Amino acid sequence: MAKKAGASETLTGTDQLAAQVKQLTAGKGVDIIFDPVGGSLFASALRAAAQNAQLISIGFASGKLPEVAMNIVLVKNLTIHGFFFGQYTGWTPADERIMHAAMMSNVMEVLFRWVKEKKLNPDVQKVFSLDQVPEAIETLHGRSVTGKLAVKID
Numbered sequence: 001m002a003k004k005a006g007a008s009e010t011l012t013g014t015d016q017l018a019a020q021v022k023q024l025t026a027g028k029g030v031d032i033i034f035d036p037v038g039g040s041l042f043a044s045a046l047r048a049a050a051q052n053a054q055l056i057s058i059g060f061a062s063g064k065l066p067e068v069a070m071n072i073v074l075v076k077n078l079t080i081h082g083f084f085f086g087q088y089t090g091w092t093p094a095d096e097r098i099m100h101a102a103m104m105s106n107v108m109e110v111l112f113r114w115v116k117e118k119k120l121n122p123d124v125q126k127v128f129s130l131d132q133v134p135e136a137i138e139t140l141h142g143r144s145v146t147g148k149l150a151v152k153i154d
Helices: 017-024 039-048 070-076 097-116 130-141
Strands: 030-035 049-057 079-082 124-129 148-152
Touching (some): 017 039, 124 130, 130 148
Parallel strands (some): 049 079
């Protein structure tokens, strides 16, 4: 799926990730890491990072919080960014949506325009009706899809 979307290389999230990255980058590592998985994959990402790289953590899909090896962060002079999208969508104790409404409106306008212009092509593999939400969740948990699932609300 990543190759179809334009990736020049694809790797699996194994304990050999850092070695694979180093091989592909002539020993340098990568400059930017986008991590929605967390857990042990984050540790591999740290090792795959180039000197002065930036890591962006956006979630913990693995179900496990990452542990940060600060010695690697220090020696490689890494920058780690956290990004919590829930802050913009009301998933905080103090609902902050109104503070971010204008910016989010602009972001969504751009994203929808990019979909219309085919710059973004979300790979919706299956559409469920609202009464099929439990089946949709089970499909996600079963990891039997690589694209997106959608729920159609009439």
